[in-house]
Amino acid sequence: MTAIFAFGNLYAGRMMAPDSLSADFSLPDQGCANEYIWIYYTGNAPVNATYIWTFADGIPSGATGQGPHVVRWETVGMKTVSLTVQWEQQTAFSEKQIHIMPFPAMFHMTGGGSYPPGGEGVHVGLSGSETGVKYKLRRGAEYTGIYLLGTGQAIDFGLQTVPGSYNCLAMRLEGCDSIREMEGEAVVTIGGSLPGVQHICMVTFDTVAQKNQIIWNKIQGEHLSQFNIYKETYQNNVFEKIAEIPYSEPGIYTDMNSEPLVKSDKYKMTVSDSAGFESEKSPFHKTLHLNINPGIYGFNLIWNPYEGFEFKTYKIHRKTATNPWELIDSVASNVTSYTDFYTSSGLTTYYVEVLRLEHCHPYGKGFDYGSVISNYATSAPLGVEEDKISGIMIFPNPGHERVFISIPDRNQLPMTLEIYRPDGRKFFERTIQTRQCELDISGFSDGLYILKIKGRDSVFLRKFFKN
Numbered sequence: 001m002t003a004i005f006a007f008g009n010l011y012a013g014r015m016m017a018p019d020s021l022s023a024d025f026s027l028p029d030q031g032c033a034n035e036y037i038w039i040y041y042t043g044n045a046p047v048n049a050t051y052i053w054t055f056a057d058g059i060p061s062g063a064t065g066q067g068p069h070v071v072r073w074e075t076v077g078m079k080t081v082s083l084t085v086q087w088e089q090q091t092a093f094s095e096k097q098i099h100i101m102p103f104p105a106m107f108h109m110t111g112g113g114s115y116p117p118g119g120e121g122v123h124v125g126l127s128g129s130e131t132g133v134k135y136k137l138r139r140g141a142e143y144t145g146i147y148l149l150g151t152g153q154a155i156d157f158g159l160q161t162v163p164g165s166y167n168c169l170a171m172r173l174e175g176c177d178s179i180r181e182m183e184g185e186a187v188v189t190i191g192g193s194l195p196g197v198q199h200i201c202m203v204t205f206d207t208v209a210q211k212n213q214i215i216w217n218k219i220q221g222e223h224l225s226q227f228n229i230y231k232e233t234y235q236n237n238v239f240e241k242i243a244e245i246p247y248s249e250p251g252i253y254t255d256m257n258s259e260p261l262v263k264s265d266k267y268k269m270t271v272s273d274s275a276g277f278e279s280e281k282s283p284f285h286k287t288l289h290l291n292i293n294p295g296i297y298g299f300n301l302i303w304n305p306y307e308g309f310e311f312k313t314y315k316i317h318r319k320t321a322t323n324p325w326e327l328i329d330s331v332a333s334n335v336t337s338y339t340d341f342y343t344s345s346g347l348t349t350y351y352v353e354v355l356r357l358e359h360c361h362p363y364g365k366g367f368d369y370g371s372v373i374s375n376y377a378t379s380a381p382l383g384v385e386e387d388k389i390s391g392i393m394i395f396p397n398p399g400h401e402r403v404f405i406s407i408p409d410r411n412q413l414p415m416t417l418e419i420y421r422p423d424g425r426k427f428f429e430r431t432i433q434t435r436q437c438e439l440d441i442s443g444f445s446d447g448l449y450i451l452k453i454k455g456r457d458s459v460f461l462r463k464f465f466k467n
Helices: none
Strands: 002-005 030-032 036-041 050-054 069-072 077-087 090-101 109-111 113-115 122-126 133-139 142-149 155-160 164-172 179-181 186-190 202-206 211-215 224-232 239-246 252-255 266-273 289-294 299-304 313-320 326-332 337-340 348-360 369-373 377-379 393-395 402-406 415-420 426-432 436-440 447-454 459-466
Touching (some): 109 164, 133 155, 142 155, 155 164, 289 377, 299 348
Parallel strands (some): 113 186, 202 369
Antiparallel strands (some): 036 069, 133 164, 211 252, 348 369, 348 377
């Protein structure tokens, strides 16, 4: 693929040409298929020169000019990247090669089964392996501390005595950082009376219902009757059952009682058989919850990290009143905040995305879910905030000691007022009995708050700022 980027003169004055034009750029020596490769221009040409990039059969992200460019190759082998730079009467050319290596091959978990109390355990292994690849054995989502290097043949992790569902992750020793989860699970039980563990594949944000959505790949087994969804209560690590889904239904459930705009949630699940035996609970998945704080020059995005599977990158998306959704940046998975130096007179909406390399198939093969997204978080210019439908007004905004709430006749009283901190914790609640009410915020710490007013048939959600 070839990309040509030419720019007109950016200044009224004439820019001085470099003595010797350079087309140098940085490119790693190796990478994995379908991994995102960053390419940086390191030469001395001005930004308004003409840049002609070729990426062989790579798929670029759409960056322009000097970049940086993010390129993905779907095929393996040696790939040539070249750059021609033209500035006034000078032309410079440079090319480099990158070796795109195959993603770790897919193999199936083998072994598992039941053994009697006091027994030696059962073997757990993998149907095949590749040289140059490390295979890490996990029980549920936790690393067991056991790993093997690929031999080109089937491998055996040895006797396992701890009950649970075992799988493993494959990663190349050199060339790229991509991680691949092997297919299937080897279930180890004592006595063999319980079904195997049903794992959650992902928990994401349902953009239609505006609720949390739990998705799983259904395990296979005889006499399985239903799936059970558990959600963490207000007590840490205490889960209660919220739903039972027949085994015949697709592996997807929307939690209509969730509030993803307010806080993150943890979920676990189990599977039951027709005899009434229920498996142990799966490892939890925790939703990706996004908050926005207004900054001096733009918007500060803060999110709770997603927990449930391994990944490398968060992708940040933005939409404005005049522009559709666009990917604005990517950050490493150990980063949980981002400042967007962007201002707008209208609404600006964001979400954060995590890609899962091994897709989820709640309806079976052919209908994939490949990414987790956070809630949509919208930031509006601060001022008098008025909901166009309910007519409810909050002013002044920002406020210092008091804010006033005006409720028109179309809304039926009484209504419930709740205030949440930016991290989703509710710390204030009262009942509104009158159409004009005053709220004392003098004791509040400075910062952003979420105000929620609930009526019989409607919910009004708005942000206000205390300064």
